[in-house]
Amino acid sequence: QKKELPEHFRDYKHVWVFIEQERGEVHPVSWELLGAGRKLADKLGVDLAGVVLGAPGEGTRKAVKEAFHYGADVAYLVEDPILTDYRNEPYSKALTQLVNTHKPEILLLGATTLGRDLAGSVATTLLTGLTADCTELAVDADGSLAATRPTFGGSLLCTIYTLNYRPQMATVRPRQMPMPARDEAKEGRIVEFKADLDEESIITKILKFIPDRESSKTNLAFADVVVAGGLGLQSAENFQLVRNLATTLGAEFGGSRPLVQKGWIGADRQIGQTGKTIRPKLYIAAGISGAIQHRVGVEGADMIVAINTDKNAPIFDFAHLGIVTDAIRLLPALTEAFRRRLSPHQRDRLAS
């Protein structure tokens, strides 16, 4: 299909990132998106803007400042008490009005529960395309957004375009893109926008918000070392070997999707496209074949070490180090060897 952008879309310009801010806290995926958006904006020679919606006050203003530090040139600021907590109706109204007024060519959101809830509504209202869970964003020779995501079932990727509609919308999962450097000196221009909202017409009310207990959160996405297992471990009992190594290393553990489906691990431990994306310094994968849906969740790791009995397993195509051996035998030995190597006693001896 050819690009034939209708006349009324031609003045859509600039790259926008939705800054997900709630209760004074910005979701880190927003900064990751500003990093990705910066590259797109530079390539297109346009501005990068952060879009901040929230209650008037400290938290919202701070989000704007931080957006500049992470690379935004402009911040669109919509302050309204109605936007205190996330609700679909007022947020999708405000964002849609903002887009129709200031006309971005690209709009990026995090693929979080909030971002997915909002993006689907806004794209439908604007009647434009929305590409979900992208793993790579680029600008094409003709200036179109090329959004790449895994395709189902196999080991393939596809690149999706929204050629003839604007804005071109995409979501990206947390930790997919690297965190950009923060520049305290960078400032930008604030554009305030008054959205047409009134509480009377908003039907959904928030009766209560119960924050998650700290202890119930896994730190998988942000861990420095992650050990994971796959179907190659052959039983739930053998998965304990992964946990043991993780405990010894002070690491987080996780697994491939089939393990969640079999009930060996909880859903919050799944790594990959439909689980967590991780960016650790070291990732050890035991008995995981390395399907594309798994690969896209771990490719941001500094070092990937694979243990697999099949030397042709796809995981060896993107791991840095590998060993073709039985993980069920190797894992206990690895745990023991790491324990010795990393013990304070051993370190003192090395130092002297």
Place this chain on the structure above:
Amino acid sequence: MKILVCIKQVPDSAQIRVHPVTNTIMRQGVPTIINPYDLFSLEEALRLRDKFGGEVTVLTMGPPMAADSLRKALAIGADRAVLLTDRFFAGSDTLATTYALAQAIRKIQEVFGEQDIVFAGKQTIDGDTAQVGPGVAKRLELLQLTYVSKIENCEPEKREIIVERRAEGGVQILQTKLPCLITMLEGTNEIRRGTIDDSLRAARAEIVTWSAKDAGIADLTKCGLKGSPTIVKKVFAPTPRSDRAALIEPAKTAAESAEALIGAIFAKKASLESDMAKLASGS
């Protein structure tokens, strides 16, 4: 209560194989299932019906063979099934899908009465965009409740509903009005087996089958490939990193292999050793 549940027939992903040479998906013989996430919504719909009376209609858009999934849903306990099928729908992205589904739901309301709640799955296991629920809600101007973990209270006469919704960093208790669209979170309930009566009924039931025209869709340019703003331009295999993994030769014993592997890890990146020692000692 009248409740509508959107279901999608998907390939049973656990059994999908990729052709090792051509890198294409081998669909032949892959069994299809009801998208697993949809079952949590179907069960919740059936529970509401059991409590308040009324009927549950299941709707799918897909090829004629998607009727199988509808029959399964009837066997689980749904009362009526509608299949929206037409070659004009082929190649729909989520925007075109929500257009067709919304039109079909309007038609269902015309023929079978107003629906109090529309359910959809949180996401599918094939397209996996989680965009269809919100899109259908927007098109029908239904209030939208996604990632619902529990329906706390529903009062059909007062047109009121209270739900627990999973949000970022916590749970929201939301109160809103009917009609609304709900997507249930996985693991929030367990799908029933369905009675023998249900399966007998399902085997004989007539599946209401509509073409685009039957569903009152006049504007075919909003359907299928034509109606899809997104365009899949290329499908490709990921490039192997320029250097494949350096393989460590396994030694005689697992202990020796472990030593060799750890040696190779720290040889590649020396700073990792002190980082990991700190982590291991819990500091």
